[in-house]
Amino acid sequence: MMASQVASHVASQVVNNKTCAQCEISFKGKSPKCFNCSICNFWFCLECSHVSNKVYDVLKSEPNVKNLPFNCDGCTRVLPKITELAKALHLQQLKIESCEKKYEDLKNTLQSVVEEQVEKAITEYREREERKLNIIIHNVPEPRAESTDKKGDDEISLKEILLTTKCVGLKNFDFVRLGRPSDGRDRLIKVTLGSVSDKHRVLGGTRYLRAKIGQVYAHRWSKIFITPDQTKEERIKNMNLKRELEKRKLEEKNHDLIIFRWEIVERRPDSLVNSTMATPGISEPGRPFRL
Numbered sequence: 001m002m003a004s005q006v007a008s009h010v011a012s013q014v015v016n017n018k019t020c021a022q023c024e025i026s027f028k029g030k031s032p033k034c035f036n037c038s039i040c041n042f043w044f045c046l047e048c049s050h051v052s053n054k055v056y057d058v059l060k061s062e063p064n065v066k067n068l069p070f071n072c073d074g075c076t077r078v079l080p081k082i083t084e085l086a087k088a089l090h091l092q093q094l095k096i097e098s099c100e101k102k103y104e105d106l107k108n109t110l111q112s113v114v115e116e117q118v119e120k121a122i123t124e125y126r127e128r129e130e131r132k133l134n135i136i137i138h139n140v141p142e143p144r145a146e147s148t149d150k151k152g153d154d155e156i157s158l159k160e161i162l163l164t165t166k167c168v169g170l171k172n173f174d175f176v177r178l179g180r181p182s183d184g185r186d187r188l189i190k191v192t193l194g195s196v197s198d199k200h201r202v203l204g205g206t207r208y209l210r211a212k213i214g215q216v217y218a219h220r221w222s223k224i225f226i227t228p229d230q231t232k233e234e235r236i237k238n239m240n241l242k243r244e245l246e247k248r249k250l251e252e253k254n255h256d257l258i259i260f261r262w263e264i265v266e267r268r269p270d271s272l273v274n275s276t277m278a279t280p281g282i283s284e285p286g287r288p289f290r291l
């Protein structure tokens with residue numbers, strides 16, 4: 001037996017087990033000579049501990065070795081395996097802790113991503129709601145600089161445009177020029193209509209702006225185009241869709257492709273698609289709709 005195995009837990013402590021765990025010999029007296037294994041916690045007689053009476057007495061009287069741990073034969077045999085297992089267990093524990101941390105981080109990231117997306121969706125929804133009655137009119141010439149009633153001049157132009165789109169009798173509409181006046185540029189006009197159906201009527205009527213008599217536009221408003229008041233997200237989506245449309249027209253050599261309700265579809269003859277809703281309510285100058 002090695003010195004470290006030999007020592008301590010000598011029998012000055014109270015012996016709970018009445019017998020040696022190996023040979024089952026009964027211990028005698030209040031302080032029998034035996035060792036307590038620091039791993040299995042069983043008690044062992046001197047013979048089974050491989051310690052002579054003489055050595056035991058020395059150990060007992062020597063304070064330096066008195067508290068060194070003792071391990072029985074059985075535990076000494078399995079100790080390397082136990083140590084190995086303890087190491088493996090410790091490594092597993094570290095891995096689990098690392099996974100738990102990663103999971104926790106991921107959960108937090110995911111939560112903030114979801115919260116951000118929800119927030120974004122709510123903001124987008126609100127913005128669309130705020131714009132749902134609006135249309136944007138492009139290329140309406142600015143009133144003359146010397147005019148004393150610019151708002152009144154714009155109102156006359158708007159009424160004429162709406163008349164041309166065959167939208168007469170629209171009530172409760174309001175309008176404003178967007179941005180500050182700048183030289184040479186006709187600012188956009190945002191018109192807020194009284195209802196969503198009024199908006200669709202106007203958007204649907206934009207094709208009349210480019211009606212032709214022979215090869216000539218029938219109205220002075222042929223350069224006007226009217227779009228829904230889109231959010232930034234909708235504008236980006238629309239722009240991407242237009243790029244995709246041009247690409248597909250070239251690739252598929254098909255000029256009958258159009259954008260209809262946020263999708264690229266083939267133009268059908270004499271359909272509603274042709275006449276009113278080609279792009280989502282957008283008409284473009286120089287691209288007259290077929291009447």
Ligand SMILES: [Zn+2]
Binds near residue numbers: 025045048
């Ligand atoms: Zn024994």
Ligand SMILES: [Zn+2]
Binds near residue numbers: 038041
């Ligand atoms: Zn033991």
